Amino acid sequence: MIDSAAEVHPEDRAANPYSSVVAAHPQPFYARLRDECPVAAMEGMPEGVHIISRYEDVKFALKHHEIFSSDFVAVDIGQDRPLIPLQIDPPEHAHYRRVMDPHLSAKELAHLEADARRLVNEVVDRFIDRGECDFHAEFSMPLPCLVFLSLTGLPLGELDRFLTWKDNIIRPETFDMDEAAAIRRQTGADMYAFFEDAIDQRAANGTDDIISRFMKTEVDGRLMSRDEMLDLCYLFILGGLDTVTATLDCSIAYLAQHPDHRRELVDDPSLIPNAVEELLRMQTPVMQVLRVVARPHRMHGVEMKPGDHAVVMLGSADTDPGEFGADADLVNLHREANRHLAFGGGPHRCLGSHLARLELRVALEVLHERIPDYRIAAGADLEYSPGIREIKSLPLVFA
Amino acid sequence: MKVRLDDELCVGHGRCYALAPDVFDADDQGHCVLRFDDEDLPERFVDVAKQAVANCPEDALAMEG
Ligand code: HEM
Ligand code: SF4
Numbered sequence: 001m002i003d004s005a006a007e008v009h010p011e012d013r014a015a016n017p018y019s020s021v022v023a024a025h026p027q028p029f030y031a032r033l034r035d036e037c038p039v040a041a042m043e044g045m046p047e048g049v050h051i052i053s054r055y056e057d058v059k060f061a062l063k064h065h066e067i068f069s070s071d072f073v074a075v076d077i078g079q080d081r082p083l084i085p086l087q088i089d090p091p092e093h094a095h096y097r098r099v100m101d102p103h104l105s106a107k108e109l110a111h112l113e114a115d116a117r118r119l120v121n122e123v124v125d126r127f128i129d130r131g132e133c134d135f136h137a138e139f140s141m142p143l144p145c146l147v148f149l150s151l152t153g154l155p156l157g158e159l160d161r162f163l164t165w166k167d168n169i170i171r172p173e174t175f176d177m178d179e180a181a182a183i184r185r186q187t188g189a190d191m192y193a194f195f196e197d198a199i200d201q202r203a204a205n206g207t208d209d210i211i212s213r214f215m216k217t218e219v220d221g222r223l224m225s226r227d228e229m230l231d232l233c234y235l236f237i238l239g240g241l242d243t244v245t246a247t248l249d250c251s252i253a254y255l256a257q258h259p260d261h262r263r264e265l266v267d268d269p270s271l272i273p274n275a276v277e278e279l280l281r282m283q284t285p286v287m288q289v290l291r292v293v294a295r296p297h298r299m300h301g302v303e304m305k306p307g308d309h310a311v312v313m314l315g316s317a318d319t320d321p322g323e324f325g326a327d328a329d330l331v332n333l334h335r336e337a338n339r340h341l342a343f344g345g346g347p348h349r350c351l352g353s354h355l356a357r358l359e360l361r362v363a364l365e366v367l368h369e370r371i372p373d374y375r376i377a378a379g380a381d382l383e384y385s386p387g388i389r390e391i392k393s394l395p396l397v398f399a
Numbered sequence: 400m401k402v403r404l405d406d407e408l409c410v411g412h413g414r415c416y417a418l419a420p421d422v423f424d425a426d427d428q429g430h431c432v433l434r435f436d437d438e439d440l441p442e443r444f445v446d447v448a449k450q451a452v453a454n455c456p457e458d459a460l461a462m463e464g
Contacts, residue, residue: 059456063457097428098428101411101427101428101429101430102427102428102429104429105411105413105425105427105428105429106413106416106417106425106429107425107429273417277414277454336450336453337450337453337454338454339453339454339455339456339458340456341456343412345410345412345456345457346410346457347410349410349411349412353412353413354413354429
């Protein structure tokens with residue numbers, strides 16, 4: 001195995017988190033960052049991009065929006081305005097979260113569990129008799145999309161269209177920057193048009209799904225605007241699909257390679273909620289979040305200037321022995337204290353975290369009930385994508 | 400023993416009410432509500448309350464006494 005620690009260069013205080021070697025096995029990379037350059041510069045980028053890696057520093061950055069702001073349009077991802085709530089700072093941010101959170105709270109989503117279980121079972125039905133599958137393509141990709149369609153009351157038949165949109169935006173199939181931007185803009189326009197229709201239909205026939213509910217939601221004494229609604233749909237697709245896919249990929253790849261842990265879950269499914277948290281911690285499928293520096297700030301001797309960017313490494317915080325103890329680098333399904341930051345923290349704590357937890361728990365429950373024994377197909381080479389750690393192909397063989 | 404909540408810090412991760420539903424509830428927004436506000440916890444809930452406190456990523460909870 002190539003050691004990801006080689007992607008940290010303490011001699012020039014630089015590091016490259018966006019390599020496939022890091023994505024596949026980030027722990028040695030994280031450890032070296034934390035130990036040898038807790039504020040690193042991004043290798044090959046102009047000055048002013050700071051990688052923050054220790055648990056305490058990451059938490060500080062997440063909590064201090066007056067220094068580490070979210071108020072920027074980070075890259076051209078095809079949207080017209082700052083994304084609500086992702087790119088809005090407190091105090092305005094709280095106005096939106098106050099009205100959005102209730103629709104995605106754990107209590108509110110409890111009714112979705114039966115649907116989610118049915119969808120997971122249907123997805124498994126399609127491959128179980130074959131005794132093998134590409135878990136990524138056949139399970140982790142479709143599942144979050146199907147759950148999203150069911151939550152929004154859209155026809156499940158839209159699955160393929162959604163998967164294509166999502167890929168066009170997150171990973172346009174081109175290395176040409178202008179071409180990529182054009183694909184994103186076109187896809188953004190298609191998506192907005194699709195959701196315009198969905199919203200019109202709901203305005204006409206009061207249905208009860210999450211889009212209809214958001215349409216009746218007031219922010220600061222006014223209904224959410226059409227633009228805000230559209231942005232929200234866009235953000236759900238951007239933030240709510242690949243993230244769950246990556247978590248499923250990483251979790252199942254781990255369990256396929258660690259039969260003792262898998263057997264524990266099969267023997268005692270009551271461990272699954274804890275396992276979901278521990279795998280989220282250890283794998284931290286969303287490796288980092290981004291911030292823009294709003295005020296001069298000094299961290300570990302490094303001066304950060306307004307306009308600089310911060311890459312806040314959630315994954316390295318989540319494996320910091322300073323917080324999680326000597327076994328921080330090991331999966332412990334019985335871990336007692338787990339203040340992981342896989343869903344971020346502070347005001348921008350993932351709006352979909354309760355939905356994600358529900359999907360992950362139900363997925364692990366059904367899978368281990370129906371397919372208690374599985375391993376990675378011989379000769380398979382798992383390729384993880386950087387940033388959001390999906391596995392491009394995850395061939396499994398069932399015993 | 401009592402459990403304390405700092406509302407200003409809670410952002411609704413929901414680890415507390417998932418782990419110790421007898422001790423913590425959620426409001427509409429999914430933020431924590433104490434079931435024993437300013438009261439001593441019944442002895443049988445103390446351990447599970449401590450576990451929940453140790454899992455709050457925002458340090459919004461603390462044990463006291
Ligand atoms: C395991 C799956 C998921 C992971 C690991 C994850 C991770 C994250 C992280 C780290 C953030 C913080 C971003 C920041 O601080 O800049 C975030 C925010 C967000 N996530 Fe998720 N997410 C997941 C699933 C979902 C789902 C299913 C949805 C859709 C309902 C969703 C919607 C959002 C939204 C709307 C935000 C922005 C919140 C805000 O800025 O206030 N996420 N997510
Ligand atoms: S775990 Fe902490 S942040 Fe989350 S709801 Fe409970 S008190 Fe609030």
